[in-house]
Amino acid sequence: MEHIYPAFERGRIMKKELLWALRDYACSALQIKYLKYANGILSGCGIHPEGSTLRIAPGMIKCADYIFLITGEETVSYTPTGEYTSLKFRLKEKEDLPDYTRYLTEFVLDESLERRKNEIELCRFKLKEGAVLRTEYKDFYDIQTEYDTVNLAGATWSCAGQNTLSKDITDYFARKVLECEKAEEHDIQFAYFLLQGQEAADYRILIDYIRRKTGESVQDVRKISTEEAFEKLVDILDGIRRGTGTYRNNGSSAERRMIVWE
Numbered sequence: 001m002e003h004i005y006p007a008f009e010r011g012r013i014m015k016k017e018l019l020w021a022l023r024d025y026a027c028s029a030l031q032i033k034y035l036k037y038a039n040g041i042l043s044g045c046g047i048h049p050e051g052s053t054l055r056i057a058p059g060m061i062k063c064a065d066y067i068f069l070i071t072g073e074e075t076v077s078y079t080p081t082g083e084y085t086s087l088k089f090r091l092k093e094k095e096d097l098p099d100y101t102r103y104l105t106e107f108v109l110d111e112s113l114e115r116r117k118n119e120i121e122l123c124r125f126k127l128k129e130g131a132v133l134r135t136e137y138k139d140f141y142d143i144q145t146e147y148d149t150v151n152l153a154g155a156t157w158s159c160a161g162q163n164t165l166s167k168d169i170t171d172y173f174a175r176k177v178l179e180c181e182k183a184e185e186h187d188i189q190f191a192y193f194l195l196q197g198q199e200a201a202d203y204r205i206l207i208d209y210i211r212r213k214t215g216e217s218v219q220d221v222r223k224i225s226t227e228e229a230f231e232k233l234v235d236i237l238d239g240i241r242r243g244t245g246t247y248r249n250n251g252s253s254a255e256r257r258m259i260v261w262e
Contacts, residue, residue, distance in 0.1 A: 030060070030067045039063055040120055040158030043199060045070060046168070047087070047123050047150050049133040053077055054087060056107060056122065062158055063120050064091050068105060076107050080127040086110045086154075087125075091118040113154070120156045125149060140176050141234045143169060144227075153230040157200040164203035165226050170194045173233050182243035203229075210236065 034042060044059020056074040060067060068089075076087065086109070093104040107122075115121055127133050131148040144153045152166040174191035177183050183191075190209055194201055206229060211221040213236045224232070 030069075034062055034067055034158070036160050037062055037158045038161060038163050039065065039117075040156040040163050041122065041166075041200075042067070042158050043167075045089075045122055047135060047152075049135065049150065052079065054133075056087075061089050061120055063089060063105070064094070064118055066091075066103065068103070074107050076109060078109055078127070078133070080129045080131065081111070082126065082128055083111060084113055084124055084126045086113050086115075087122045088115070089120040089122060115156060121154060123150050123152050123155055125151055137172070140172055140237055143172070144230060144234075153227045155226075157226075159200050159202045162203050163226060164200045165206060165229060167197075167200045169230060169233075170201050170206070173237060176237055177240060180237075180240050183240050187240055213239070 039062050042060040042062055044057055045061065046057040046059075048055040048057070054076045056070070056076070058072060059070050061070065062068075078085065088108055088110050089105065090108055091103060091105050093102075095102040095104075110119075113121075113124060125133055126147050128147055133148060133150060135150045137143050137149070142149065144151055152169055155166045157164050157166050171194060174194040177187050177191040180187075193205075203226075207221045207224065210216070210224075210229060210232050211218060214221070214232060
């Protein structure tokens, strides 16, 4: 194998072979890094409502097994409908030409919450007439409030092998855990783990944490969707705040036991 790295020095001529090397490296590096990742948001793409416009921050999205770089802010206009609307990234067309491959993509608002193979959901919302869409949440549970709120619980985020919860959601959960004086050591450590990661948390780790906190079986917890995982994190956070640690499926607090050595 031959690997060519150009010498960027004054007076050097960039030959076509060197330009090819740069092209191949730039295009292939990201594709290789995220080869085993599911289609979804890899980083960035934060949502900020402003007036009647949704502003979408730069980021990276894997769609139809290709990495798309969103290098500048994008905007989408919206109006209140009183029904759920999904903000999606969509691959409209792929055209293979002799000299290059052309991808045509767009950010669109869709009343269908169903996600096709060429679509990635960024958020959803249900906005009433005269109301203002918001991303300032009162508390962790408020992320999934039905009306007038940018709901990130169903957003299509990517991790190795499958989809996972939004990085914004897990970071918010972690910060709320660290605010709890009654948080146990393993909860604090998990919160640190979530905050220090540069990418969305691996879903297998999230559901294993949920399993250990809820006492559910491995088989049951593996079947839960990201929306269900969010709801369970809401209950877990409530248990941490009350100092009961875990919670049971029937809603009762976990019993605490004390062992006394005579």
